[in-house]
Amino acid sequence: xxxxxxxxxxxxxxxxxxxxxxxxxxxxxxxxxxxxxxxxxxxxxxxxxxxxxxxxxxxxxxxxxxxxxxxxxxxxxxxxxxxxxxxxxxxxxxxxxxxxxxxxxxxxxxxxxxxxxxxxxxxxxxxxxxxxxxxxxxxxxxxxxxxxxxxxxxxxxxxxxxxxxxxxxxxxxxxxxxxxxxxxxxxxxxxxxxxxxxxxxxxxxxxxxxxxxxxxxxxxxxxxxxxxxxxxxxxxxxxxxxxxxxxxxxxxxxxxxxxxxxxxxxxxxxxxxxxxxxxxxxxxxxxxxxxxxxxxxxxxxx
Amino acid sequence: xxxxxxxxxxxxxxxxxxxxxxxxxxxxxxxxxxxxxxxxxxxxxxxxxxxxxxxxxxxxxxxxxxxxxxxxxxxxxxxxxxxxxxxxxxxxxxxxxxxxxxxxxxx
Numbered sequence: 001x002x003x004x005x006x007x008x009x010x011x012x013x014x015x016x017x018x019x020x021x022x023x024x025x026x027x028x029x030x031x032x033x034x035x036x037x038x039x040x041x042x043x044x045x046x047x048x049x050x051x052x053x054x055x056x057x058x059x060x061x062x063x064x065x066x067x068x069x070x071x072x073x074x075x076x077x078x079x080x081x082x083x084x085x086x087x088x089x090x091x092x093x094x095x096x097x098x099x100x101x102x103x104x105x106x107x108x109x110x111x112x113x114x115x116x117x118x119x120x121x122x123x124x125x126x127x128x129x130x131x132x133x134x135x136x137x138x139x140x141x142x143x144x145x146x147x148x149x150x151x152x153x154x155x156x157x158x159x160x161x162x163x164x165x166x167x168x169x170x171x172x173x174x175x176x177x178x179x180x181x182x183x184x185x186x187x188x189x190x191x192x193x194x195x196x197x198x199x200x201x202x203x204x205x206x207x208x209x210x211x212x213x214x215x216x217x218x219x220x221x222x223x224x225x226x227x228x229x230x231x232x233x234x235x236x237x238x239x240x241x242x243x244x245x246x247x248x249x250x251x252x253x254x255x256x257x258x259x260x261x262x263x264x265x266x267x268x269x270x271x272x273x274x275x276x277x278x279x280x281x282x283x284x285x286x287x288x289x290x291x292x293x294x295x296x297x298x299x300x301x302x
Numbered sequence: 303x304x305x306x307x308x309x310x311x312x313x314x315x316x317x318x319x320x321x322x323x324x325x326x327x328x329x330x331x332x333x334x335x336x337x338x339x340x341x342x343x344x345x346x347x348x349x350x351x352x353x354x355x356x357x358x359x360x361x362x363x364x365x366x367x368x369x370x371x372x373x374x375x376x377x378x379x380x381x382x383x384x385x386x387x388x389x390x391x392x393x394x395x396x397x398x399x400x401x402x403x404x405x406x407x408x409x
Contacts (some may be wrong), residue, residue: 011328031382032323033339044303046355046384048329051339073330 005218007144008168012054015104016143018219019226020058020065023156027056029086037080039114048074055090060102066094069104072147077140078111079152091139099139100230103160109151119145121250122152129159138162140226142239143169145215148200149173157244158210161234164204164225165211167281172200194277198261203276203284205263207268208251214281221281308364309347311350314378319403326399327388336396338396338404340391341380348376354385366390370397 008153017025029035031049040047052074058068068090070077080089087103094101099119110118132139141164143149148170149157157163157171165171174182176190189195198204204215214230216222234240255264262273269288270276276287312324313396317340324338334354348371352363370376374397381397 013325014407030323031325041303044355045387046303046329046353047376049325049382049386071328071332073328075329 004219007166007219007222008146010153010219012071012104015219016054016056016067016069017056018068020060021062023059024058025067026058026061027054029055030089035082035086037079037082037114037202039080039117042159043113045075045113051080051086051184052077052242053083053086054136056161060223060230063230064099065105065230066099066101070106070153072106075111075113075164077107077153078109079098079107079118079122080111080114081109081117081121082120084125086123088128091132092123094137094139095128095131095135098135098137100221101132101142102140104142105149105157106145106147107149107151107153108147109153111132111230119152123218126159129156133161133233133236136235138230140164140229142222142226143171143211144222144252145169148172160231162212162232163210164213164215164222164229165205166215166217166222167202168217169202170197170200171205171210189264198265202281204261204264206285207265209247214285216281242290304354304360305338306360307349307351308367309344309349310368310403311346312348312371312377313375314345314385317378321404324400324404327396329384329386332387332392333389334393335339336400337382338400340366340390341378341379341381343348345378348379349379350381350383354384356385356387358375362390362401376401376403
């Protein structure tokens, strides 16, 4: 069977094994272990052998890493109790062993079928992210798959040290359909792909400094970006928190009343919207480099 | 939800030493996941455990599985299936993919 190198076309397991050094990925709680959702059978919803999360350990550039990859096609990559517990476990292992954690995000957030158990699962995982960050152990979210990173997984991604996005990726809290249902089609048309990607897509998130890296949609580029980030961390100190708060306040002042995402692109230095929309990720990065002075909170690890 | 288990006669498979299991597909709409595991107790049978969200198609399942068991050497394999409404052609495709994953050197 031919294997695509396009990240968004790969399965979760293919992504993991093609991003890390060859033949180094070892899966934790693999399908034969059958650690599955106890709730879904009661609702007549089929379960999955891995509950939609693949976790394990591997080497990247010769260095050990812990990894998790969500399976977007299984109930929208949603976080149920078991899924959340596996995610929390891998993050806690990272904090314990001081080994970087890479999360390949593809999720709409909490699995609503599992109610509070899913909410608690995702909250525990977020707490574990901060355990890593307190110990200066890098946590990196990769967002480039079809479902994107929404709901609780959007928040969790934002909690990580770094976010790598592809043009294909999307990052937000409420998904497009949710916003449309609440605010109406006039306010936000979820079938308007250009609008969706200009508000939550990788390019916009990179411009706004929510994504640290924008890459091609292929495993070689994403792997290269990961290697560069493994030795870095983004510490949480009073100073960095104040800087981020200031950034967000000024974003609100500048863009709070903006109704069109293209205005944001314009005022962040993109003059030719059409050319920027068509540009590949590296071209887009080059176009914005000189104009948009990105804040760099990254520091070398102690 | 429809659940059933059945074994089908099949020629023995020489299970590759480097693999403990093989998985194909995902539980999504019109799709299914298929897990192959070794079953040393009955080397001349393909033992199937099926869970499907769509009830009432047991006859089609049995036909598709029996067909696969007679076309491939999958004796000594325990097959686990979680289905969300895949049609028989997709079922056969996933079984074939799991088989390919198993006998190939790379995953």
